[in-house]
Amino acid sequence: MHIVWNPGVTLVWDASTDDRGVVGYELFESGTKLRTVAETSYVYSTTNALPPKLYEFGVRAIDAAGNVSPFDFVGLGTQWSATAAPSAPSSLQVSGLTAEALTLSWQASTRIPYSEAPVAGYEVSVDGSVVARVGGTSARLRTPTGMGFHTLSVRAFNAVDLFSPAAQTQFIIT
Incomplete structure (x- = not known):
């Protein structure tokens, strides 16, 4: 996934494939679900300036059986630390x-x-x-x-x- 400024922010990602057929994509911002879309892009903001904060966008595909793919993430205004792994399930x-x-x-x-x-x-x-x-x-x-x-x-x-x-x-x- 990547970000396009035009003005504002558009999130763009590659289409997913699945043996049961991808039916949509769930979009998240900082852990909160924004919406589910069928397209491979989403306009997050239509203004030139977003409020000053750190943004973390995530997208995952949903197939016809309701399965979800792993997330693809992109950050805006931050770089994630790459030193610690998540906790064990x-x-x-x-x-x-x-x-x-x-x-x-x-x-x-x-x-x-x-x-x-x-x-x-x-x-x-x-x-x-x-x-x-x-x-x-x-x-x-x-x-x-x-x-x-x-x-x-x-x-x-x-x-x-x-x-x-x-x-x-x-x-x-x-």
Whole structure:
């Protein structure tokens, strides 16, 4: 995503692709949802001067199934510190377990301290292999095959690709 001055501020990003079809984009400013749009641009301000503050804009795609992509961020008036990763996700839970699929959910990570780059999404692994990158706090996954213990892990990443420690949970297939 990038910013265009014309006068004011227009946010512009590349179109996303998805196997279920992208139906829109959610736009955020400093953590507050502005709106959902179908286009790949949004006019944020129609004046030449924005109020003096630090702006953090985020956009994420939504597909026809309601899944959201990781965020893409751009800052205006600030540079994020790139020294600290987000906190680890917590409270991993497995639900909806069938022979074909399961849902893994968790509590959101936070940036520490607030001046650090914002959390952009989560990387999900099954038995050490990355299987998904998501923007929300859950992922629908294929159930691992084979008897024995299986490890599910999630780690957060921020807008400058620093990763949190992984949160893990295990289950056994007998």
